[in-house]
Structure formats: C-alpha cells, structure tokens
Amino acid sequence: MATRNYPRLWALWIASTLIGVVILAKVLANGExxxxxxxxxxxxxxxxxxLACNACHVDAFGGGEVMEDACERCHGDQREKPLDSHPKAKxxxxxxxxxxxxxxxxxxxxxxxxxxxxxxxxxxxTQPIDFCFHCHEDIAENRPxxxxxxxxxxxSAGCHNYHNNRALYEDWLLRHQDxxxxxxxxxxxxxxxxxxxxxxxxxxxxxxxxxxAALSLADADAPDAARSDAINRDWLETSHAAAGVNCxxxxxxxxxxxxxxxxxxxxxxxxxxxxxxAEVDGFTRGLHGMRQADAVGEVVKRPLERMTPAxxxxxxxxxxxxxxxxxxxxxxxxxxxTAAASVDACLGCHADEHSIAYVGSPHHRLWQQEQAGELPAxxxxxxxxxxxxxxxxxxxxxxxxxxxxxxxxxxLRPNEKMIRPACQHCHGLGFSIDALADPALIANNFRGRPxxxxxxxxxxxxxxxxxxxxxxxxxxxx
Amino acid sequence: MKTLHKxxxxxxxxAVAAGTFAVADMPEEAAEPSxxxxxxxxxxxxxxxxxxxxxTRKIVNRLAAKDKVITASEHYxxxxxxxxxxxxxxxxxxMVAERAEEKPxxxxxxxxxxxxxxxxxxxxxxxxxxxxxxxVADHKGENYxxxxxxxxxxxxxxxxxxVAVAPVCVSCHNEHKDSPKxxxxxxxxxxxxxxxxxxxx
Numbered sequence: 001m002a003t004r005n006y007p008r009l010w011a012l013w014i015a016s017t018l019i020g021v022v023i024l025a026k027v028l029a030n031g032e033x034x035x036x037x038x039x040x041x042x043x044x045x046x047x048x049x050x051l052a053c054n055a056c057h058v059d060a061f062g063g064g065e066v067m068e069d070a071c072e073r074c075h076g077d078q079r080e081k082p083l084d085s086h087p088k089a090k091x092x093x094x095x096x097x098x099x100x101x102x103x104x105x106x107x108x109x110x111x112x113x114x115x116x117x118x119x120x121x122x123x124x125x126t127q128p129i130d131f132c133f134h135c136h137e138d139i140a141e142n143r144p145x146x147x148x149x150x151x152x153x154x155x156s157a158g159c160h161n162y163h164n165n166r167a168l169y170e171d172w173l174l175r176h177q178d179x180x181x182x183x184x185x186x187x188x189x190x191x192x193x194x195x196x197x198x199x200x201x202x203x204x205x206x207x208x209x210x211x212x213a214a215l216s217l218a219d220a221d222a223p224d225a226a227r228s229d230a231i232n233r234d235w236l237e238t239s240h241a242a243a244g245v246n247c248x249x250x251x252x253x254x255x256x257x258x259x260x261x262x263x264x265x266x267x268x269x270x271x272x273x274x275x276x277x278a279e280v281d282g283f284t285r286g287l288h289g290m291r292q293a294d295a296v297g298e299v300v301k302r303p304l305e306r307m308t309p310a311x312x313x314x315x316x317x318x319x320x321x322x323x324x325x326x327x328x329x330x331x332x333x334x335x336x337x338t339a340a341a342s343v344d345a346c347l348g349c350h351a352d353e354h355s356i357a358y359v360g361s362p363h364h365r366l367w368q369q370e371q372a373g374e375l376p377a378x379x380x381x382x383x384x385x386x387x388x389x390x391x392x393x394x395x396x397x398x399x400x401x402x403x404x405x406x407x408x409x410x411x412l413r414p415n416e417k418m419i420r421p422a423c424q425h426c427h428g429l430g431f432s433i434d435a436l437a438d439p440a441l442i443a444n445n446f447r448g449r450p451x452x453x454x455x456x457x458x459x460x461x462x463x464x465x466x467x468x469x470x471x472x473x474x475x476x477x478x
Numbered sequence: 479m480k481t482l483h484k485x486x487x488x489x490x491x492x493a494v495a496a497g498t499f500a501v502a503d504m505p506e507e508a509a510e511p512s513x514x515x516x517x518x519x520x521x522x523x524x525x526x527x528x529x530x531x532x533x534t535r536k537i538v539n540r541l542a543a544k545d546k547v548i549t550a551s552e553h554y555x556x557x558x559x560x561x562x563x564x565x566x567x568x569x570x571x572x573m574v575a576e577r578a579e580e581k582p583x584x585x586x587x588x589x590x591x592x593x594x595x596x597x598x599x600x601x602x603x604x605x606x607x608x609x610x611x612x613x614v615a616d617h618k619g620e621n622y623x624x625x626x627x628x629x630x631x632x633x634x635x636x637x638x639x640x641v642a643v644a645p646v647c648v649s650c651h652n653e654h655k656d657s658p659k660x661x662x663x664x665x666x667x668x669x670x671x672x673x674x675x676x677x678x679x
Contacts, residue, residue: 090574097629467655
C-alpha cells in the first residue's frame with residue numbers, strides 16, 4: 001500500500017512540539033510556579049510549599065539521599081529519641097539488615113511517598129498499613145490479648161503509632177485505668193503559662209537591651225509617625241510594657257551585629273522570635289507558617305508568599321480568604337490578646353464542620369464561663385486548648401517551661417497524640433481514647449458521648465492480670 | 479582471618495584509649511595495624527561492662543534500692559526516675575551508631591540481648607547471636623567469638639556474658655511482667671553483649 005506524506009501536518013507537529021518545549025523550559029528556568037511539572041498533588045502536610053519544589057528537590061541531579069536530607073532538614077529532630085520510638089539509630093545495627101532489606105525504614109520515602117495521593121493511607125503515609133507485621137509477627141505470643149488482631153488494626157485510635165509510641169504505653173493505660181469520664185474539679189485545668197517566671201533563666205533573652213522593668217508612655221521609643229492613642233494604650237496595658245519590651249524591641253529587630261535595625265511598621269515573625277523563639281519555631285513547623293520556616297528558606301532562597309486561607313484545603317470563611325498568616329494574624333498587634341487568639345482568630349478563618357460546631361458546644365460554654373470570670377483560669381476549653389496545647393518544653397539542658405505548642409500538627413495526627421497534652425487535663429483516659437476514635441463526635445465538637453469503645457485499657461488490664469497470676473503461681477511453686 | 483580495615487581499627491582503638499575521637503599530632507606508629515578484631519572487641523567490652531556495672535551498682539542500686547531516694551523506671555520521664563541500666567546501655571549504643579555515621583573510619587556496633595528478654599526485640603535474631611548467647615549462658619566466664627555475614631557484609635562478632643551484678647538486676651527481671659524467666663540469682667548470666675566489627679572482603 002502506498003503511504004502518503006503530510007508535510008504540513010508534520011511541520012505543524014514539529015512547530016507545536018518546539019513551542020511546548022520552549023514554554024516548559026521557560027517555566028522550568030524562570031517561573032515561580034512550576035506546578036505544571038508535578039506528577040500529582042502533594043499531601044495535606046506539604047501542599048503549602050508546593051510553589052517551592054526545591055524545598056525538597058534540593059538538587060536536580062541528586063538521588064534519594066538528596067530527598068532524605070530534605071526530609072531531615074525539617075523533620076530530623078523529631079525523628080530521634082525520645083520523640084521517636086523507632087529512631088534510625090535502632091536500625092543501623094547490622095542485626096537488622098534483613099529487616100531493612102524487607103522494609104527500608106532508614107529512608108523516610110519508604111513510607112511517605114509524595115505526589116501520589118491515591119497511595120495515601122492518612123497522615124502522609126503510603127505503605128500498606130499492616131507493616132508492623134515485618135518485625136512483630138509473633139506479638140500474640142507475648143501479648144495473648146493481641147491474638148487474632150489483624151496487623152491492619154495496630155494503628156487504630158488509642159493504640160500504636162510507629163514514630164511516637166510513648167503517648168499511650170501500657171503502664172500509662174494502667175495508671176489511668178479507673179478514671180471517670182470527667183476528672184474531679186480539683187484535678188481539672190490547664191498548666192499555667194510561665195514565660196514571665198522563667199525569663200531570668202533564658203540565656204538568649206535580650207535583657208541587656210530591654211531590662212525587665214515596667215515602662216511608661218514617656219519611655220516609649222517609637223517615632224511620632226508610628227504612634228497613635230490606640231497603640232499607646234494597647235501597649236501600655238499589656239505585658240510588653242510591663243516587662244520592659246519597648247517599641248524598638250519589635251519594630252527595630254536587630255541584625256547580625258545585634259544592633260537595632262531600621263524601623264519597620266510591620267515586623268514579621270522573626271521580630272517575635274527574638275524573645276518567643278520556641279513559639280515561632282512551632283508556628284513555622286505547622287501548617288500556618290511552614291512557608292516561613294528557616295529550613296525551607298535556606299534552600300528555596302527566595303521568600304515565599306505567606307499562607308492564606310485561600311491556599312488551604314479545608315473549608316474557610318470566604319471573607320478571610322486573602323489574609324496572609326503571620327503572628328499578628330491571630331495575636332493582633334499591639335494587644336496580643338491570647339484569649340482572642342485562642343478562639344476568635346481560629347473561627348475568623350476556619351469554617352469546617354468541627355470548627356463551626358464549636359460555638360455552643362460544651363467546651364465552648366466552659367470557655368465563655370471562664371472568660372466571664374465565672375470559672376477559674378484554665379478551666380475553659382478554647383480551640384487552642386486542644387490544637388495548640390500547653391506542653392512541657394526544655395529550652396535548654398537545665399530547665400523546663402510550659403510552652404504553647406504553636407505547631408498544631410504536632411498533636412493532630414494520629415489524633416491520640418492529643419490525649420496527653422490536651423484531653424487528659426480534664427478527662428479520664430478511657431473516655432478520651434473512645435472520644436477521639438469517634439469521627440461523628442469529633443465532627444459535632446463533642447456534643448454527647450462516644451459511640452465507640454477502644455479496648456486499649458481492657459487489654460492492658462488483662463495482660464496485667466495474666467502477669468500477676470503467673471508471678472503468684474511461681475512464688476507459690478517455690 | 480582477614481585483616482580489618484586499618485583506619486577503622488586505629489581510630490576505634492584511639493577512641494577507646496583516649497576516650498575521645500580527636501587525635502592531635504598522632505605519631506606514625508599509631509596508624510599501624512597492631513590489634514586483632516578480638517582484642518578490639520575485648521577492649522570495647524571492658525569499657526562498656528565497667529561503665530554498666532558502675533551505673534548499676536553506684537547509681538541505681540545505691541539510690542533506688544539502698545538509699546531509696548529515687549526510683550528507676552522504664553518510664554523515667556513521666557515518673558521522674560532514673561533510666562534503667564539496660565536503657566542506659568541501649569541509648570549509648572544508639573548514640574554510638576548515630577555518631578559513627580559521621581566517621582566512616584570508625585565502624586562497630588553493639589547491643590544488649592538475652593535468651594530471656596523483657597523486650598522481645600532484644601532476643602537473639604542471627605544464628606551467631608543465638609549460638610553465642612547460649613554458649614555464654616552454658617559456659618560461665620567464657621566469651622564467644624565468630625564471623626558472620628549480614629546484608630552482604632562480613633562481621634567479626636563477639637558475644638560476652640552479661641551478669642547480674644547487683645540485687646536490682648535480679649529483682650527487677652524476676653518481677654517484671656514481661657520477663658520470661660523469674661528465678662535469676664546474683665551472679666547469673668542474664669544475657670549477653672554482642673559486639674560487631676565489619677571486616678574487609
């Protein structure tokens with residue numbers, strides 16, 4: 001059969017291919033938005049930095065090690081003991097070489113593959129969920145209570161979490177086994193914030209430039225153009241003036257030479273970090289501020305646009321879509337009202353079912369009563385009570401203080417990570433485990449009682465009874 | 479037996495001898511291979527075992543059992559207690575693994591294992607571990623040395639007996655609900671320390 005040539009079609013095909021190549025090359029070389037090259041959408045935890053491909057793909061020609069380095073740059077210090085119960089160091093021992101051959105847990109990307117949403121099993125995790133089997137297949141021999149349980153259930157609410165198994169270990173379950181759903185009033189309440197009490201132990205606090213002593217309006221060092229009555233009043237009425245934090249402390253953040261910099265009307269999060277470094281660190285690790293994370297900035301080498309509700313995947317209030325997130329988005333300069341930051345700021349943007357259901361919920365009513373002075377401080381439950389809990393924190397090797405964890409992801413998934421830093425301040429452990437395992441209860445913001453029961457405590461009790469019986473029998477036999 | 483990597487040996491020996499990885503103005507002789515894998519493992523074990531004994535007797539047994547001023551607990555953070563001697567040993571071993579990664583010339587690993595482990599992940603896994611732990615349990619006062627291949631790498635593997643050196647060792651293991659053996663006595667071999675040194679070839 002004779003073949004025909006279509007020279008014009010060929011020319012068109014070649015021309016359009018070349019045009020396509022040029023356009024893509026231009027985007028690749030100069031474009032800020034390179035999403036056209038993404039093989040698939042990023043997971044919930046990383047989509048915020050999807051405009052910064054090189055935050056993870058640091059070197060176009062590097063292999064898996066480059067990606068691993070990128071993971072560790074942001075997550076590395078979370079992957080060590082005591083935060084991680086399966087730290088890499090455990091698997092470097094050659095006795096585990098056969099295990100690594102089956103499932104290479106030395107590499108983050110073995111279990112956390114990005115750009116493949118169809119593989120996601122939740123929380124950025126992409127392996128089959130029965131992976132515990134590889135090392136713990138004989139678990140039922142040592143824990144008869146686990147006989148017959150499928151390995152796909154290890155990670156069910158209230159049970160095991162590969163990286164941090166510390167949240168709910170067996171002895172913790174036993175210690176809290178008989179608690180009522182709601183703890184007695186005397187045992188309820190949040191730990192108090194103690195920043196003011198520990199200032200003198202914080203080595204990097206700028207006490208030399210700003211001695212801890214109350215300031216009056218006459219001391220304020222802002223230029224006249226930057227002043228207003230409202231600003232003066234707000235500053236004077238807050239801890240900043242009371243603790244000697246003058247206008248320049250925030251508006252003239254020091255450069256590398258520690259000298260005050262040029263005046264800026266709108267200081268960014270770095271200005272806050274001068275005193276509130278741990279809070280800012282949490283903010284830049286969480287979904288709100290990760291675009292501003294130092295670890296991202298170091299490799300991306302250009303400032304990323306701040307996160308806005310419009311960029312979020314959760315439902316947001318339509319009129320808040322374009323407010324870029326910074327410390328003052330929630331903490332409103334110059335009052336820095338932490339009560340407003342704990343509820344109003346959140347609900348100003350978040351419009352998902354759980355957030356909307358908060359208003360009028362039992363937790364919200366307690367919060368209103370606390371704000372009205374009808375209940376003592378720390379007895380109300382704000383959004384922040386659970387999502388930005390007050391946790392014990394070691395700023396250095398010799399002290400511990402209470403820190404508001406500004407990384408809301410730190411306790412979000414799996415949600416049993418929230419039980420100790422949040423729920424257990426007021427609720428019994430058994431109730432807390434069940435409540436967080438009930439999606440309907442979470443959606444309606446805890447109006448009612450859990451409709452599910454997780455057997456963690458029952459299993460711990462059964463195992464304890466077995467062990468005690470064995471011990472008793474051996475003592476009698478001797 | 480094939481010779482070990484020269485640098486790994488000298489660096490590790492220097493570390494054992496000086497207690498530090500920083501070596502200033504090292505004389506040439508110090509770079510000569512002059513130690514067998516067995517001697518290196520024996521030296522490493524001597525340090526580990528002595529530190530472990532001191533911690534168990536002078537810290538845990540003295541403060542928790544004798545003076546009763548603090549407890550020792552697996553959940554030391556929540557209970558504001560001393561770390562258990564086995565945890566002390568394991569954390570050290572994990573820190574060595576972590577730090578050695580930065581020093582490719584220094585290469586060895588060690589772990590505490592037992593035929594009767596409280597934590598089942600510390601039961602022997604390789605044939606050498608199984609034979610070695612059984613050997614040191616059956617032959618009191620003797621060590622076990624062998625060569626094994628793991629993940630395509632050949633190792634000199636030494637197993638040393640781990641002996642109950644204080645009453646707290648015995649009481650804790652005999653009473654622990656996950657302990658598979660409850661009749662230990664002072665002086666018994668309760669497990670073993672396994673040290674591995676990679677060999678060339």
